[in-house]
Amino acid sequence: MLFFGTQDWAAEVLRQMAEDRFFEITHVITQPDQPTGRKQLLTPSPVKQIALAAGLSVLQPTDLKDPSFLRQIKESDAELAIIIAYGRILPEELISITPRGFINVHPSLLPKWRGPSPIQAAIAAGDEKTGISIMLIDTKMDHGPLLAQMEFPLSEDATFINTMKFVEQTAPSFLIKTVKEFVENKLAPQTQNHAEATYCKLLKREDGRIDWNRSAIEIERMVRAYEPWPSAWTTATHEDRTMRFKLLEVKAHPDRDSLPPGTLLRSDDTLFVGTGAGLLQVLSIQPEGKKTLSAQDFLCGYETLLGKRFDG
């Protein structure tokens, strides 16, 4: 069996699979070490660290079509491959190497939210539930037949962070159970209903910019969905400088009369911002280069911003 993965939760899955005698992992494939952090230190991926600790063979190809890499994979005679948060699109000749295909985990209720940011998309859209799908890979993104699916509710205070945490805790055992059933031929792959497919895109920094003309409810969802990346942020002019502010915790008051969009208002120790529909209460906010501040702390030091507006 081959294991493709890079990010944290893939590492957790790998850790559990490496401990399970059912699986014989021949190669772990992960992204090359990347410079990361403020110091740009060359850092191995979480998956690589787990793999090395478990004594597994690690490959880090920069080119997935590299002939010597493909030959090495073929020679392993792996029956099946698992791919989780690897971070690359796999070429067709690679997918066809393993006789039983590639199994992928996708944190949405496919065919909803195909693409690289399904959890964020579900929260930002206000979905009441989402899920985890396990599927076989085909040539199109998140398009292959489903092996199993589980769903869970998204509450009013669901954030990307707490939802991802839940997925990290839930997905490994679900995946392991599903893979075993698949290997033992107890599962029949089900074709997705392609007509109902929806898509999400790779989020960029600019996607986190708040449009204050949108409703308070929509902005609150965005704040919950986009932390820690790309964060929901806005800008304002403070002491002749344009500063960026990240909104970390907010609460929408859709029924309250609004102010002009983006206007800051103080009410006792509470901070409100006007939106296109309703008021948005800000509970914690982080000025650029500063630590996260509660609304009360923010009001102490940034009082001069009151009555002014965040930029659209």
Add this chain to the structure above:
RNA sequence: CGCGGGAUAGAGCAGUCUGGCAGCUCGCAAGGCUCAUAACCUUGAGGUCGUGGGUUCAAAUCCCACUCCCGCAA
């Protein structure tokens, strides 16, 4: 050597450019006002200005080194 912001009272910040009494808002304490209050008035306590060195009659402020926090980028 990737780029940048920051460290000053319990909290958040100004003051640094141009060296000269340690400030603002909030909080805290006491008193007052009030039917009453989180409101309002008066007073008060609370500081190793991140650390170490240097320049100077004099350093939060200028120079050098260091530690820690954070934003960007990846």
